[in-house]
Amino acid sequence: MDSALIPEGADRCSFPKFAIGICIVGAVALWGVYAMFLCWFKGLNQTNMNDYYGFALWIWADLAVIAVGGGAFFTGLLKYIFNVDELKNIINFAVIIGFICYSSALLILAIDIGQPLRGWFIFWHANVHSMLTEVAFCLSCYFAVLTIEFIPNLLENRQANKVPFFRHLAHNMHGVMAIFAATGAFLSFFHQGSLGGVAGVMYGRPFAVREGLLIWPWTFFLFTWSAAAFGPCFTLLVTWITEVVTGKKLVKDNVVHLLAKISGWMITTYIIAKIIDTIYWAYVTAPSLGFKMSHFYTNNSFYGYWILITEIVVCGVIPGILLLNKSTRENSTTRWIAIVLGVIGVCLNRWVMVLQIMAVPVMSFDTWALYVPSWQEVATTVLPVAYGIIFIAITYRYLPVFPQERELNHTKLEQ
Amino acid sequence: MIQDKKEHKFGMVIDLDKCTGCGSCMVSCMSENNIPFKEDESRKKDSITWMRVYKLTNGKSFPDIQIAYLPRPCQHCSGKGGHGHSPCVSVCPATATDYGYDTGIVSQIYTRCFGCRYCMGACPYHARYFNWWDPEWPAGQEKYLSPNVSPRMRGVVEKCSLCYHRYQAARDKAYYEGRDDIEESEYQTACTTACPAGAIVFGDLNDPSHMVHQIVKPDPHPDPMNKYVVDKSRNPKVFRLLERLGTNTKIYYLSEREWVRKAGDNYLDGEWDKVKNHHGSSSK
Numbered sequence: 019m020d021s022a023l024i025p026e027g028a029d030r031c032s033f034p035k036f037a038i039g040i041c042i043v044g045a046v047a048l049w050g051v052y053a054m055f056l057c058w059f060k061g062l063n064q065t066n067m068n069d070y071y072g073f074a075l076w077i078w079a080d081l082a083v084i085a086v087g088g089g090a091f092f093t094g095l096l097k098y099i100f101n102v103d104e105l106k107n108i109i110n111f112a113v114i115i116g117f118i119c120y121s122s123a124l125l126i127l128a129i130d131i132g133q134p135l136r137g138w139f140i141f142w143h144a145n146v147h148s149m150l151t152e153v154a155f156c157l158s159c160y161f162a163v164l165t166i167e168f169i170p171n172l173l174e175n176r177q178a179n180k181v182p183f184f185r186h187l188a189h190n191m192h193g194v195m196a197i198f199a200a201t202g203a204f205l206s207f208f209h210q211g212s213l214g215g216v217a218g219v220m221y222g223r224p225f226a227v228r229e230g231l232l233i234w235p236w237t238f239f240l241f242t243w244s245a246a247a248f249g250p251c252f253t254l255l256v257t258w259i260t261e262v263v264t265g266k267k268l269v270k271d272n273v274v275h276l277l278a279k280i281s282g283w284m285i286t287t288y289i290i291a292k293i294i295d296t297i298y299w300a301y302v303t304a305p306s307l308g309f310k311m312s313h314f315y316t317n318n319s320f321y322g323y324w325i326l327i328t329e330i331v332v333c334g335v336i337p338g339i340l341l342l343n344k345s346t347r348e349n350s351t352t353r354w355i356a357i358v359l360g361v362i363g364v365c366l367n368r369w370v371m372v373l374q375i376m377a378v379p380v381m382s383f384d385t386w387a388l389y390v391p392s393w394q395e396v397a398t399t400v401l402p403v404a405y406g407i408i409f410i411a412i413t414y415r416y417l418p419v420f421p422q423e424r425e426l427n428h429t430k431l432e433q
Numbered sequence: 434m435i436q437d438k439k440e441h442k443f444g445m446v447i448d449l450d451k452c453t454g455c456g457s458c459m460v461s462c463m464s465e466n467n468i469p470f471k472e473d474e475s476r477k478k479d480s481i482t483w484m485r486v487y488k489l490t491n492g493k494s495f496p497d498i499q500i501a502y503l504p505r506p507c508q509h510c511s512g513k514g515g516h517g518h519s520p521c522v523s524v525c526p527a528t529a530t531d532y533g534y535d536t537g538i539v540s541q542i543y544t545r546c547f548g549c550r551y552c553m554g555a556c557p558y559h560a561r562y563f564n565w566w567d568p569e570w571p572a573g574q575e576k577y578l579s580p581n582v583s584p585r586m587r588g589v590v591e592k593c594s595l596c597y598h599r600y601q602a603a604r605d606k607a608y609y610e611g612r613d614d615i616e617e618s619e620y621q622t623a624c625t626t627a628c629p630a631g632a633i634v635f636g637d638l639n640d641p642s643h644m645v646h647q648i649v650k651p652d653p654h655p656d657p658m659n660k661y662v663v664d665k666s667r668n669p670k671v672f673r674l675l676e677r678l679g680t681n682t683k684i685y686y687l688s689e690r691e692w693v694r695k696a697g698d699n700y701l702d703g704e705w706d707k708v709k710n711h712h713g714s715s716s717k
Contacts, residue, residue, distance in 0.1 A: 061587045062548075063565040068478035072550035072563060132548020132563065132588025139527040139547045147518065150526035150551050221513065222520035222557035222678055224699075308677050308699030380557035381674060382696050383489050383503070387478070 025176055025418040029266075029427065036415060043407045050401025053394040057129050064394040070387035071376045076130040079399045081213055081368035083119040083126075084157075085241070086361060088249025090116020090164060091199075091206035096280065098199035107273045110419045111260075112253045113167045118409050120161045122402030129398055149215035156209030163202040167195065174418050207242050214241025217371045224307045225314050226375045228299060236295050237371070243291065247284035248364035250277050251337070251357045258354065260414065266427050268420040275348055278357070282341025285360060289334040296330065314378050318386040321374050329370060333363025442511075442537035442638040442664075443595055444683030445625065446648045446671060447504055449693055451632035452486075454502030459484045461627030462506070465596060467578045469568035481562040483507065483593040484624050491692045501693045504633070506624065507560040507593035508674060508682035509539045514655070515663035515681050521552035521561065530590075537638070537683055538595050546589040553590060557675055558682075561592045595635075596622040617643050638664065638683060649685050672697040 019033040030036070057064050067074045093112040097105040128134055140154045173179065173188035211234065217226040218235025228235040254277060261268050300311040315323045340346045340356035347353055377387050391399075413419055462468070462484040474480055487503040512518035517532035519539050529546035532539055553561040567587045570578070578584065581598040585591045603619040617636050625635040636643035638651050649666045656662035661679030666672065672694045673682045688694055695705050 061565065061567070062563070063479075068476070068565075069553060069559060069562050070478050072553035072561075130549070132550070132590075133546070133586075136527075136545075136547035139529070139545060140549075143527040143529070143545055145526055145528040147523045148526040148551070150524065150549060154526060216524075216551070219524065220520065220555045222555055222675070222680055224678070305701055306677075308701060308704065310701060313699075376554060380678075380699075381487075382699055383487055384559070 020416075023175065023177055023416045025416070027424050028418070030415050036411070040408055040411060043404050043411075047401055047404035047408065050397045050399075050404060053397035054129050054401065056394055057398065058134060062130075062132055064392060066390055066392040066395065068387075068389070071373075071389040073372050073376055074389055075373075075391040075395045075399055076126050078365075078369050078372045079402070080123050080126045080130070081372060082365040083122050083402060084210065084213060085245045085364045085368055086249060086252035087116045087119025087123070088206065088210060088245030089251075089253035090119075090167075090249070091160070091202045092246040092249050092284075093253060093277070094167065094195075094199035095203040098196040099203065102276070102280075104273050104276050107420070107422050108253065108257065108269050108277065110171045110417075110421075111257060111269075112250075113164060113171065114410065114413050114419065115253055115256055115406075117161075117164045117168050118402070118406040120157065120164055122405065123157065124161060125402065125405075126398070149212045149219055152212035153209050153216065156205045156212065160202055160205040160209055163198050163205060166191070166198050167202065170195070171413075171417055171419065175416055206245070210242040210245040211238040214238045214371075217375060220375070223375050223378075223380060224304050224309045225378045226371065227303065227307075228295065229303060240288070240292060240295060243284070243288045244364050244367060247281060247288045248360050250281040250284075251360040251364075254278060254281075255354075255357050255361055256410070258357075260410065264414070266423065268423050268426065270422050270426065271348075273422075274353075278341050278347050278353055281360070282338060282347065282356075285334065286338035286342055289330065289338050292330060292334065296326070314374070318377070318388065320388055321377055321386075325366070325370060325374070329363055329366045333359045333366060337363065440535055440639060442683060443600070443620075443636070444509065444537065444638045444645060444649075444685065445506075445622070445633055445635040446645050446685040446687050448630075448632045448634075449501045449503055449686055449688040450690065451630040452502045452504060452628075453630055454486055454488065454500075455629065456486055457627045457629055458504050458624035458633065459486060461623040462593070465579060465582070465623035466594070467568075467582045467584045469564075469566075469570055469584070471566055472569070479563075479565045481564070481591065483560075483562070483591070485559075489693065489696050499690065499692070501688065501690065501696075503686065503696075504624070505558060505560065505674070506595070506684060507539060508558050508680065508684045509537060509593075509595060510680040510682050511537060511663070512681060513661040513679040520555040520557070520680055524551045524555045526551065536597075536600065538597060538600075539592075540594060540597065541590065541592055543583065543585045543589050543591065548588040548590065550590060557678065557680070561590050563590050564588060599623075645685075648687065670694070674698070 024030050090112045093105055093109055096102040097109045128137060131137055140151060144151045170188040170191040173184040178184045214237035215235055218228040218230065218237030220226045228237050230236045230238065254274060257269055304311060315321060315326060337356035337360040340352050379385055459482060466483060468481050468483060471480060484504055484506045487505055489501045489503055491499045510519040517534055519532055522530050522532045522539060526549060527545055527547055529542045530539060530552055550563055553563060564585050564587045568584050600620045603615040606619065607615045622635050625633040634645050634648060636645035638646055638649060640646055648668060649671055650668050651664040652667050656665045659677065659679065662676055663681055666685055670689060671685050671687050673685055674697050677698050686697060
């Protein structure tokens with residue numbers, strides 16, 4: 019039915035099967051869209067946020083998708099600026115994942131603000147002292163860059179590519195992509211960093227506040243670093259899921275091993291920096307404000323030391339070691355354990371830097387505040403996941419996303 | 434336009450030994466500033482209370498237990514070093530909250546706020562409130578709303594303005610009468626005038642003739658123990674909430690009781706003894 023749109027030589031499932039899959043995921047997306055409209059029309063009273071939890075599940079989701087979407091800018095940087103040529107076999111997919119993550123982040127922000135129609139005020143009345151202003155500008159600009167990076171892949175669709183103008187445009191855009199990759203890396207450095215800065219500059223919140231360099235708290239650099247470290251893990255994770263769902267090998271092992279190795283080095287160096295930061299904060303910063311470390315991890319039903327150990331050791335040190343070591347990196351089981359732990363780790367870090375900050379009491383007579391999201395919050399957080407699945411399904415079906423797909427599945431096709 | 438070039442620093446000192454926790458300050462604040470009601474006010478964490486009274490105890494059991502009530506309006510922080518970069522002002526991405534260098538008041542521009550709530554996250558005092566619901570009042574009460582204070586719409590943040598409209602009215606009156614400045618009694622907040630115990634003293638911390646200045650005696654020099662802290666009180670019985678963070682609030686508290694003063698901030702084991710000795714405030 020849609021065979022004319024499917025890349026030449028590629029094997030895809032039947033259209034009815036594809037359509038049924040899209041409908042199932044689409045139903046979940048519709049549930050999210052319904053919740054989204056409830057929030058827009060009835061207001062944020064649809065959530066379980068309150069004046070203690072002004073930042074909650076959505077801001078976590080926002081930070082998490084941006085962190086895991088970091089694979090796009092970092093892989094682009096490696097491919098186009100550092101000329102790591104093997105990564106050309108995964109860069110298209112990294113860009114698509116990045117596009118999904120960043121468009122989701124913008125959507126979540128549009129739901130999260132109390133007056134969505136005034137969202138443009140952040141640009142019009144910009145406060146240059148605010149980290150959130152930096153986030154808004156760099157995020158929007160980087161999303162534009164990602165769109166530009168995605169266009170050549172889009173124009174390589176079998177039918178679009180028949181139009182000479184589109185074919186030449188795609189070819190020429192590939193030629194100048196290094197400029198956009200460099201711009202993307204520059205913008206990502208600042209928006210990933212300023213998302214970290216959002217927490218680090220809150221000097222009224224001893225759990226969040228950090229010293230730093232000039233106007234940037236250490237969280238600024240840690241967020242950029244962690245996105246570059248764990249972003250490729252997410253790219254590999256989604257690639258693996260796509261391979262399982264399609265039943266095909268899509269990327270050669272040497273590419274996977276290379277990206278995993280780079281990720282391993284980044285995770286290890288990041289986690290060393292994170293451990294130093296945590297020790298300095300626990301033994302210098304917080305005590306100088308009158309707080310013992312135990313204040314932040316005890317006397318409540320959820321935020322215990324377990325969260326710190328899980329984030330840094332289980333989901334930081336362990337994946338770093340597993341990906342650094344050649345034998346565990348090239349063993350598919352240990353590699354996937356490392357990758358899954360890494361993705362959980364960076365998401366947990368973002369959770370801590372949003373929700374635990376809000377939970378910890380600062381005034382001596384105040385109490386811990388815990389929060390459970392409403393179904394509307396959950397549905398709108400699931401929405402980007404469903405949207406991402408649909409987007410990947412459509413792009414995989416109709417675009418030549420994986421340059422090695424034909425070669426890797428050649429024998430199977432001939433049979 | 435009034436030629437009021439003097440730099441004010443409006444603030445208050447609240448005597449916690451006089452406060453009975455009656456809640457008059459809260460009621461008068463809500464009435465004065467057109468604060469709406471929710472249909473169900475049982476969920477206090479999303480109720481709007483610009484002025485909130487906290488109940489403090491010394492943690493002891495009968496007969497040694499003591500109680501203090503601590504009214505908490507917006508603390509109108511002047512930020513680290515007193516430069517106007519309050520925790521909330523510095524983070525607002527749309528400049529919807531601003532620091533008045535001529536008054537020391539942290540303002541909120543409701544029509545510019547787009548409801549990101551970053552300021553709420555940055556405020557350690559929980560003095561900022563989000564309008565989760567459309568503003569509603571019990572039937573008939575909307576007729577008694579103050580025409581001097583704009584009601585706020587759903588989806589924006591609001592907070593105590595130190596009854597700024599009263600300051601504007603006092604300035605208008607002074608201008609009409611040909612005066613350059615306003616008298617201490619001409620600008621008093623609703624909570625100050627409503628407190629039956631006279632626990633709240635409001636005025637210009639920069640003006641030595643004002644009662645608030647005489648009680649607080651703000652130190653014109655930075656704290657030698659913390660370079661970010663300015664305007665520290667030289668009265669050993671006076672303290673500010675979370676002073677160590679360097680927020681430099683303009684709401685001071687007064688108490689003869691040591692445990693109450695200690696509750697104003699966080700201290701590591703043994704630190705309080707050094708601090709209280711530093712201030713010479715060793716009374717029980």
